[in-house]
Amino acid sequence: MTKKFLIGHAENKEKSTGVTVILAPDGAVGGVSVRGAAPGTRETDLLRPMNSVQEANAIVLSGGSAFGLEASCGVMDYLREKGIGYQAGNHRVPIVAGAVLFDLDYKEFAFPDKQLGYQACEAALSDNLQQGNIGAGVGATIGKVLGPDFASKGGLGLSTLQLSNGVEITAVIAVNAFGDVYNEKNEWLAGVRHPENQTAKELLLHSTPYDMSGQNTTIGCILTNAILTKEQANKLADIAHDGLALSINPVHTAFDGDTLFALASGEKECNFLSLSTACVEVVRKAVVQSISI
Numbered sequence: 001m002t003k004k005f006l007i008g009h010a011e012n013k014e015k016s017t018g019v020t021v022i023l024a025p026d027g028a029v030g031g032v033s034v035r036g037a038a039p040g041t042r043e044t045d046l047l048r049p050m051n052s053v054q055e056a057n058a059i060v061l062s063g064g065s066a067f068g069l070e071a072s073c074g075v076m077d078y079l080r081e082k083g084i085g086y087q088a089g090n091h092r093v094p095i096v097a098g099a100v101l102f103d104l105d106y107k108e109f110a111f112p113d114k115q116l117g118y119q120a121c122e123a124a125l126s127d128n129l130q131q132g133n134i135g136a137g138v139g140a141t142i143g144k145v146l147g148p149d150f151a152s153k154g155g156l157g158l159s160t161l162q163l164s165n166g167v168e169i170t171a172v173i174a175v176n177a178f179g180d181v182y183n184e185k186n187e188w189l190a191g192v193r194h195p196e197n198q199t200a201k202e203l204l205l206h207s208t209p210y211d212m213s214g215q216n217t218t219i220g221c222i223l224t225n226a227i228l229t230k231e232q233a234n235k236l237a238d239i240a241h242d243g244l245a246l247s248i249n250p251v252h253t254a255f256d257g258d259t260l261f262a263l264a265s266g267e268k269e270c271n272f273l274s275l276s277t278a279c280v281e282v283v284r285k286a287v288v289q290s291i292s293i
Contacts, residue, residue: 004028004265005223007172008124009135009156010117015110017063017103019071020135020156021120022172022221025084027055028263030097031233035241035251036217036258040066043097047261049231053095057084058121059221059261060098061136061156061174064111068100074117099259101176101217103139105148131158131289136174136219142291143180143191144216145200152181152190157290159282166225167270171243171282173220175290179250183288190291201249217257218244220286222279224262226270237262239276243283 004026011018032047042060046053058075062068079085079094086093104111112120120135131137137156144151154177160170175181180191180200192200222240240260244251252258260283 003126004225004267005263006124006126007128008120009130010120010123011135011138012110013138016107016139017110017112018135018138019060019062019112019116019120020172020174021075021117021124022059022223022263023121023124024057024263024265027057028265029054029228029230029233030056031230031237031262032097032259033234033237033241034259036256037254038217039257039259040069040100041098041259042069042072046095047097049234053086054230056095056097056263058094058096059263060096060117061219061221062098062100062112063103063136063139065100065102065104067111069098070114071112071117072096072098074114075121078118078121097261099219101136101140101174101219102215103176105215106139106141129158131156137290140174140176142175142177143200144178145192145203146194150193152193152291155290157286157288159285159289161278161282163274163278165268167268167275168225169275169278169282170223171220171286173218173283173286173290175218175287176216177218177248178216178253178255179248181248181287181291189288204250216255218248219259221261221263224275225265225267226275227266227268228264232272233262233264236276236279240279240283242280244287246284247287
């Protein structure tokens with residue numbers, strides 16, 4: 001993974017919530033794609049191709065539902081102290097985007113606050129390959145179609161691929177999906193634990209689901225050292241959702257707020273078709289990694 005990006009985690013494991021921060025101190029061209037119908041996000045409009053700011057300084061993936069958006073304020077403070085951000089008048093304003101997942105009911109009510117966001121920045125490292133029950137994945141669960149008592153534990157997954165010409169691409173995904181997770185052979189890995197082994201999809205087709213409105217969501221970020229335009233970064237984030245569709249079923253439901261970001265550090269020329277193909281694969285693998293370690 002390119003050293004232009006730093007990844008840090010902080011969590012309250014006693015109350016099972018946490019935050020994962022991806023820092024781009026030198027700035028990175030950013031994009032975003034929101035596919036779920038129940039998102040909780042920050043600064044996504046700023047990343048759209050038609051808007052003027054070209055680079056982001058951080059992506060925040062947080063538990064705590066909408067309360068967890070507070071963690072981004074700690075990231076803002078950390079970056080401001082480092083003099084990192086967009087030059088606006090006499091001040092540097094850090095460009096920090098983020099998304100949240102719902103973990104409020106997993107144990108005690110808690111959410112990643114400003115202090116936890118700051119701590120995640122302090123812990124950020126290059127080549128940080130930590131995954132599992134960490135950061136934004138601490139309170140994540142999978143397959144809540146029958147409610148939380150029948151769900152599996154989720155987590156945070158990470159996957160990296162090396163392409164030609166030194167191009168790298170990494171996916172960091174926190175999986176808190178309404179649907180079940182499957183491997184590349186379409187074998188069930190995690191999700192609803194039904195007494196008769198029915199899947200989430202089967203239950204939805206033949207019965208009324210437990211009311212889990214807004215209590216799910218898979219969020220993540222794609223990192224690459226490729227040279228991309230803002231339009232391409234947004235397209236990469238959009239294509240990345242295919243990786244979710246290959247590993248989660250059902251996906252992008254009315255109860256999920258699935259949101260994926262993309263950051264490009266602009267170091268290597270790339271073939272965008274190759275990059276986008278690799279993007280789908282690293283997202284799929286990261287989802288599987290989130291629950292298989």
